[in-house]
Amino acid sequence: MPEKSAFSRRSFLHVSAAASAAAALHVMTEPILAAQALHPPIPKDAVIIDKNENPLGPCEVARQAIVEVIPQGGRYSFELTDELIKTFCEQEGLKPDYVRAFSGSSTPLHEGVMAFTSPQRSYVTGDPGYEAGTFAAKGAGARTVKVPLAKDYSHDVHAMLSAAPDGGLFYIASPNNPTGTLTSHSDIEYLVEHKPEGSVVMVDEAYIHFAPTAVSAIDLVKAGKDVIVLRTFSKLYGMAGLRCGFAIARPDIQQKIMDHTGWTFIPVTAAVAATASLKDPNIVAERRKVNTDVRQQTFAWLDANGYSYIPSESNCFLLDTRQPGKQVIQAMASQNVIIGRIWPSMPTYVRITVGTQPEMEKFQVAFQRVMKGTVTASVPGPKKAAWKKPADPHMEMFT
Amino acid sequence: MPEKSAFSRRSFLHVSAAASAAAALHVMTEPILAAQALHPPIPKDAVIIDKNENPLGPCEVARQAIVEVIPQGGRYSFELTDELIKTFCEQEGLKPDYVRAFSGSSTPLHEGVMAFTSPQRSYVTGDPGYEAGTFAAKGAGARTVKVPLAKDYSHDVHAMLSAAPDGGLFYIASPNNPTGTLTSHSDIEYLVEHKPEGSVVMVDEAYIHFAPTAVSAIDLVKAGKDVIVLRTFSKLYGMAGLRCGFAIARPDIQQKIMDHTGWTFIPVTAAVAATASLKDPNIVAERRKVNTDVRQQTFAWLDANGYSYIPSESNCFLLDTRQPGKQVIQAMASQNVIIGRIWPSMPTYVRITVGTQPEMEKFQVAFQRVMKGTVTASVPGPKKAAWKKPADPHMEMFT
Numbered sequence: 042m043p044e045k046s047a048f049s050r051r052s053f054l055h056v057s058a059a060a061s062a063a064a065a066l067h068v069m070t071e072p073i074l075a076a077q078a079l080h081p082p083i084p085k086d087a088v089i090i091d092k093n094e095n096p097l098g099p100c101e102v103a104r105q106a107i108v109e110v111i112p113q114g115g116r117y118s119f120e121l122t123d124e125l126i127k128t129f130c131e132q133e134g135l136k137p138d139y140v141r142a143f144s145g146s147s148t149p150l151h152e153g154v155m156a157f158t159s160p161q162r163s164y165v166t167g168d169p170g171y172e173a174g175t176f177a178a179k180g181a182g183a184r185t186v187k188v189p190l191a192k193d194y195s196h197d198v199h200a201m202l203s204a205a206p207d208g209g210l211f212y213i214a215s216p217n218n219p220t221g222t223l224t225s226h227s228d229i230e231y232l233v234e235h236k237p238e239g240s241v242v243m244v245d246e247a248y249i250h251f252a253p254t255a256v257s258a259i260d261l262v263k264a265g266k267d268v269i270v271l272r273t274f275s276k277l278y279g280m281a282g283l284r285c286g287f288a289i290a291r292p293d294i295q296q297k298i299m300d301h302t303g304w305t306f307i308p309v310t311a312a313v314a315a316t317a318s319l320k321d322p323n324i325v326a327e328r329r330k331v332n333t334d335v336r337q338q339t340f341a342w343l344d345a346n347g348y349s350y351i352p353s354e355s356n357c358f359l360l361d362t363r364q365p366g367k368q369v370i371q372a373m374a375s376q377n378v379i380i381g382r383i384w385p386s387m388p389t390y391v392r393i394t395v396g397t398q399p400e401m402e403k404f405q406v407a408f409q410r411v412m413k414g415t416v417t418a419s420v421p422g423p424k425k426a427a428w429k430k431p432a433d434p435h436m437e438m439f440t
Numbered sequence: 441m442p443e444k445s446a447f448s449r450r451s452f453l454h455v456s457a458a459a460s461a462a463a464a465l466h467v468m469t470e471p472i473l474a475a476q477a478l479h480p481p482i483p484k485d486a487v488i489i490d491k492n493e494n495p496l497g498p499c500e501v502a503r504q505a506i507v508e509v510i511p512q513g514g515r516y517s518f519e520l521t522d523e524l525i526k527t528f529c530e531q532e533g534l535k536p537d538y539v540r541a542f543s544g545s546s547t548p549l550h551e552g553v554m555a556f557t558s559p560q561r562s563y564v565t566g567d568p569g570y571e572a573g574t575f576a577a578k579g580a581g582a583r584t585v586k587v588p589l590a591k592d593y594s595h596d597v598h599a600m601l602s603a604a605p606d607g608g609l610f611y612i613a614s615p616n617n618p619t620g621t622l623t624s625h626s627d628i629e630y631l632v633e634h635k636p637e638g639s640v641v642m643v644d645e646a647y648i649h650f651a652p653t654a655v656s657a658i659d660l661v662k663a664g665k666d667v668i669v670l671r672t673f674s675k676l677y678g679m680a681g682l683r684c685g686f687a688i689a690r691p692d693i694q695q696k697i698m699d700h701t702g703w704t705f706i707p708v709t710a711a712v713a714a715t716a717s718l719k720d721p722n723i724v725a726e727r728r729k730v731n732t733d734v735r736q737q738t739f740a741w742l743d744a745n746g747y748s749y750i751p752s753e754s755n756c757f758l759l760d761t762r763q764p765g766k767q768v769i770q771a772m773a774s775q776n777v778i779i780g781r782i783w784p785s786m787p788t789y790v791r792i793t794v795g796t797q798p799e800m801e802k803f804q805v806a807f808q809r810v811m812k813g814t815v816t817a818s819v820p821g822p823k824k825a826a827w828k829k830p831a832d833p834h835m836e837m838f839t
Contacts, residue, residue, distance in 0.1 A: 098514035115497035
């Protein structure tokens with residue numbers, strides 16, 4: 042699916058543009074109508090729990106900081122990125138040249154994989170896992186080695202090492218996406234100590250703020266190890282659309298990534314919002330509690346109703362639908378609840394993002410209906426085709 | 441300077457952090473003090489005409505659009521990028537899969553050079569010209585071929601072709617940075633028709649909105665040629681800090697760039713501000729007139745006072761200082777006027793950005809003083825070192 046789908050959203054848009062043009066000319070064709078029927082826009086009042094977004098959005102101080110910076114939008118204002126990095130470094134005890142800011146952590150993820158994999162050095166990742174790096178590996182002409190998670194849904198670092206003596210970059214998301222499960226610091230240390238020479242370990246901590254027991258790998262960076270830690274403001278901080286993330290690594294590793302990205306800085310809107318968020322002493326604890334409370338209430342409901350899921354410490358979890366998950370995705374959409382995708386290795390499971398409490402109550406009602414068979418996937422009337430989730434995996438793949 | 445300076449801003453920051461730490465411990469060392477003295481912060485009331493920014497900032501509809509999108513900042517909202525691309529394509533008569541949006545045009549510039557140059561395929565550019573691509577060429581292990589501009593300061597496309605039979609990417613900025621001069625559409629066509637097989641021509645149109653006589657190369661993209669056109673919202677649209685730009689090229693060329701960038705989308709703040717700016721029917725003509733009026737008034741003053749400059753159709757121009765330009769940069773800074781850099785091939789010229797009329801009047805007063813010798817570059821008192829422009833070329837290198 043990767044290369045073919047890369048332009049699928051554009052192709053879809055193209056169809057839309059063609060449809061508009063055709064409508065203007067009063068010419069509609071069957072393929073255009075079919076394409077429109079299969080990709081209806083998501084209704085405004087839908088429950089959107091498919092992309093691991095934070096329904097709370099940016100915190101108040103972040104919103105205010107953006108309003109204040111708008112008049113300055115014509116200036117590059119690199120000093121605002123410097124201020125953000127300085128703030129983070131002071132909090133984490135890092136030297137400023139160990140941290141670089143990007144418009145989200147997707148860029149350093151992609152370019153880090155580009156920098157450390159090649160036709161000779163493979164990309165090694167867990168399964169099920171976050172797929173973004175596999176696209177970068179493809180760009181680098183590298184083999185992707187997918188290693189099944191251990192029974193506790195942590196990364197099986199021993200198996201990862203055995204599977205890829207040619208590994209160039211070992212990718213560990215902790216908490217993992219989609220399972221929301223942790224890989225222990227000691228397992229990550231073991232991987233770092235036993236990985237092939239010249240390789241790096243990338244620890245994606247996009248979801249770490251949701252998990253109180255998670256231990257960051259930043260200490261390994263400080264200790265001079267071959268480790269890249271990724272952080273993002275897209276998740277707990279509610280800034281997915283504003284685009285801000287960090288790569289944390291030794292300067293020589295940063296330089297290798299920079300050879301691929303060029304020198305970068307971030308939008309002033311993202312810089313001031315992220316800085317304000319970091320300086321808010323309460324936001325992490327408050328939002329972690331909100332997410333945990335809603336997630337655990339949802340788990341309690343699932344338990345009470347006899348549904349199985351993988352216990353998660355994050356803002357998403359895998360839910361067993363006991364049938365092809367794609368059917369359930371479609372049936373839930375007919376109930377105005379847009380849920381996340383499946384992973385090929387676990388095809389009966391769908392990924393659910395933790396929304397607000399009212400959203401999760403709507404989810405529960407819809408899920409109960411779908412699982413009881415009150416609602417089925419396809420009930421196309423003569424003029425209504427079944428909803429079909431847009432195919433592009435990138436739709437759900439940004440950090 | 442490239443590789444050494446890549447982290448120089450970080451190194452400077454590092455010094456600042458060290459200085460803060462040292463100050464907290466009441467320990468100050470000579471190197472820290474010296475570093476601080478050499479890099480004083482730019483005063484708040486300084487005239488900043490060094491980075492080709494637009495002093496007007498974002499237009500009113502753009503500012504309003506940002507305010508309105510803030511509550512949505514927690515969502516990826518890809519549809520806002522789609523809406524921006526659709527708006528641009530409708531205006532330019534392009535198909536949506538010919539346009540990709542980035543956080544500024546620096547990313548497709550860098551990644552385009554990475555994609556089409558290599559140790560076997562050189563990067564070919566004008567001199568003096570915008571230097572960003574040379575950094576990317578270095579990342580790709582490619583040779584950079586700098587070809588002097590023609591006598592009229594257009595790109596000498598015949599000389600570029602002769603100099604680089606191995607050319608992989610030919611870079612033309614029109615209007616050029618720093619000269620503000622145009623390269624004719626027929627010269628660009630000639631280059632496209634006679635370039636080596638497998639190469640591409642990148643036409644950087646960052647400044648095109650300022651030049652009423654400039655002819656875009658977008659028609660060559662529409663005609664299926666091997667051309668990448670870059671556009672940015674950083675200049676006329678006053679959105680340098682908000683980060684939005686386009687690469688316009690055939691889908692197969694976009695795919696090659698995408699192999700290097702991964703799939704990207706832009707901040708929601710940039711998307712809505714850019715869309716609103718494009719839909720404003722007056723902004724280009726209004727802002728072009730403001731810039732032209734101030735620039736021509738400045739030229740009239742320079743003429744009246746016997747100073748030489750290169751006539752420009754853009755928001756910047758090269759000004760002859762009849763002495764090493766670096767001295768003048770420093771002397772102007774002592775007058776609170778921060779002007780742009782020099783190019784090694786024209787060391788007596790400095791680049792001046794067109795600011796507001798009041799800013800250019802302050803520039804004139806300061807420049808007159810400096811050129812009359814009333815002010816000299818270095819007047820360090822016992823405790824005051826001369827101002828030194830921070831070394832990182834990237835400081836002025838974003839589009």
